[in-house]
Amino acid sequence: MNQINRLREGGRIDRARTLSFTFNGKRYQGHAGDTLASALLANGVNIVNRSFKYSRPRGIVAAGAEEPNALIQLGGTESAQVPNVRATQQALFDGLTAQSTNGWPNVQRDLMSLVGKLGGRFMPPGFYYKTFMAPASMWMTYEKVIRKGAGLGRSPMERDPDSYDHLNQHCDLLVIGAGPVGLAAALTAARSGTRVILCDEQEEMGGSLLDSRELLDNQPAVQWVERVLDELAQCDNVTLLPRTTANGYHDHHFVTLHERRTEHLGETAPQGAGYRPTRSRMHRVRAGQVLLATGAHERPLVYGSNDVPGNLVAGAVSTYVRRYGVVPGNKLILSTTNDYAYRAALDWLDVGREVVAIVDARQAPDGELVAQARARGIRIIEGAAVLEAKGGNRVSGARIAAIDAEAFKVTGQAETLACDTIASSGGYSPVIHLASHTGARPSWNEESLGFVPSLVRGVHAAGSARGVHDLAEGLADGAAMAEQALEALDRPAGPIALPQVDSLREGAACAFYQVPHEKPTLRGPKQFVDQQNDVTAAAIELATREGFESIEHVKRYTAMGFGTDQGKLGNINGMAIAARCLGKTIPEVGTTVFRPNYTPVTFGAIVGRHCRDLFDPERYTALHQWHVEHGAEFEDVGQWKRPWYFPKTVNGKSETLDEAVARECLAVRQGVGVLDASTLGKIDIQGPDAREFLGRVYTNKWAKLAPGRVRYGLMCKDDGMLMDDGTTSCLGENHFLMTTTTGGAAGVMEWLELWHQTEWPELQVYFTSVTDHWATITVTGPEARKLLSEITDIDLDKEQFKFMDWREGQVADVPARVFRISFTGELAYEINVQANYALHVWTTLFEHGDKYDLTPYGTETMHVLRAEKGLIIAGQDTDGSVTPEDLGMQWAVGYDKPFPWIGKRALSRSDTRRKDRKQLVGLKPKDSAVVLEEGAQIVFDPDHAIPMPMVGHVTSSYYSAILGHGIALAVVKGGHHRIGETVYLPMVDGQVHQAEIVSNVFYDPKGERQHV
Amino acid sequence: MFHIYCPYCEEHREEEEFHPKGQAHIARPEEPEACSDEEWGDYLFFRDNPRGIHHELWVHAVGCRKFFNITRHTVSYAILETYKMGELPRFTAEFPEGSLSEKVTTEAEAMSRQEGVKA
């Protein structure tokens, strides 16, 4: 229970507040202000994971987003499981429960390592490619082994109790990163009055100043941080977003910020006063200008067994000591290429622990920090490096030797020094991920030994993010880049007073990445480049030997920088190794590309409120409530909820779909049924050229359609393929009402506008969507006239009001348009009334309809009835490759219309003239009990060797209650000339159905019933 | 997600409000019947896929419902201008920095130029 590595004083933790937590089933204690990582280190937990491929024990390496090993599965309850959380980024809270992501059955004694590095043999470099070239069935086996053994985190199996939201934000300047550079930038911008958002991914703002040794204005740096944050908090024009990671930089300065709102408080959001806050929030920021103050990640050196727990990057040592009051060991060896990393040794010494040696790759380093270390008696070994870490579950020593970095050779005799911690620093890589998301390729900077971002207009980088690592220079750079951004916004700012920094003179760093070993890389101890993906220097060397020369290929071959890691620690080292093997420079092997997201984001944060009931808008007709109350089952048609069928309860049992549909069909054929057809698209078309316009967008003729008449029309694209169909009624000489399919309404509307606005703007015509304004109630069946006549003043006499006429009048005492059109083949009236009268008209129909056994029916019955009549549904029986002629609908094509209407020319292309095009026909299964499967493929010869030539497919298929057998619509090659022939439908289960090609009109072929 | 200036609404709006409709300035042949199959096929199916400046037809679908054109750079995705139907682009493959004969830039035209070009 005791925190053996916790210092008595110092750091930014609150020792008065002790928090309990559980890791891998064991209970520990930490303090408020800890991350899970700092608390684990305080408790002396060395092993936090098993590695992905080789199953090696792994410890904490870093202190921030770049941590490769400490990936944990968070959550004590099933519903709160979150995979792939970095322990270094997870604030400790009381009761936190976490376990290692990898490691089965446990991290201390891993089965995988006992069975002999199974993963390693299974997954050599190039594993993914080589495996995918093997039979697919083997992949399943590999995958099982990998998933079970390696574990990649898991999703919760229960519903997430939390809610999430999105916030659209606009600002003039978005500053990403609130370290010294970002703070200086934000302060500059704040004083100009522009709208500023400052976000930072850490638990508190301040960045490197939170563990800095430097003084600002002769005071600890955190005091300056507090003063600046105080001032920013006072500014109305500034929004501060701590715990907020800028994860993606998208087009035109659209940046997604992910704010963790309650993740530091508990595993689910705590109950607030009368509300529960959202767990996290996605800020969708559209920024005028963006300033990247994202800092740098320290690069570890690549040496043998550099993954044994106890190997850290140098800066992380300082962070744990100075910010969290945790010293992760007793005896330190530092291996470095630069002055700045000396801080780790000095911080270590300051808290009374032993620094065994500093191993500096440079000859005669002479900076001021070096002098300080020397003055304090630390042994400095020059021109040398740690070749190899010793130890199994924890570092026990380091082999050190003189090296020649340039020649990549060990030049001296190695000595082994005992230690329990090795800190290394190979320099600093600017965090250029976000700049990289914009597509701009970074460039190598030889002076700062790192890739610096190239920037698209409106993006600025400052400080370490562009290789300016010195604190004083960085502060000035932050202010200067903010001024540059403000100038672009035409909001010049006055200069701010920058704090006084006593900068220490630094000696030049040396370019050094992979440490040589006495043995060749392929035979020496493993040197890890990317610990998260278990990529070694040897793997990269192997990749280059196998001919992968571009770093992009090497990355794919080795999986370096894959997944949640995105190459934060390893990419540059990997490139340096590839460059060495290929005899090239780093910029010659390529640049480095990063993709969103910078760190993993939960699905909850991505979907926000757009889930469950709010996943997609639902559209209801004015009669929806009635349908619900009468037990309708619903079907989604686009966003509409349409009644699918209305099951009745018979003898205490609810009808099945088939039973209900058979009953509904017979009711329409033999009595009268009623359908809510309100979802049909309706477009009101007016203007002196409305008629001319219709003639151009429909295939058939509209010149002579008189007011009071209705016509069915086909609409094609200019390739001659059917896109939609429907009826259009002439309401007046210059006024028409077009109907479209339910799903096609919006598309047709846009189509009409497209042609009007871009091709024929000279036509005077206007389109208004009136789908929602009019409810449509279809009354159909032999008894329809009798029923309707009871509640309307319109003369329904069959000579006065003919098929394909429409009349205006009163229905149930409200104004209505009644259209005598039929989608069932029966006598039918479509009643259009203002939507808010719909329920009144509908219930009045039922009041009068009792004696006719008026039956409500849904979309399924509608489909069966229209299929019995061979009427198509655009989008079901057609798929964008079917012409009106393929449908046998030449009667609806005005070949001799004067204007070259849309689709006409295409009908005389050689392809559309082919005789063997797939044509719409009816299919009658030979076995009357069989209902063919929609989508089933059709062949002419079932005995043909596999693969059989497929000659068409079933587009619609139902059981027809009135006919007593299955019916189907299908497209068949040359089908119109094959009436009477037999076709075959081989099914997945081996059965082969037989069907006869027949006319697509199965019922009432002369069409007499709709004219009665 | 693009930030698009609608030349009719005279405002920048989010891409979610717009639909892309393909390459701009594809004129329908005046006399389709006079076209050979090949010419008609070209009109129907063949589109440019340039690396660089591209003129595109868009519609402010859930805004003003107007169709208009965008000149966009297919590498940087920068929108160089948006312009109404019937107008001609100022930025073209021949004049990537803007045509020389252009008149004085109006404020709206300046607004329609999207930031984000590679500096």
Ligand SMILES: [Zn+2]
């Ligand atoms: Zn608009």
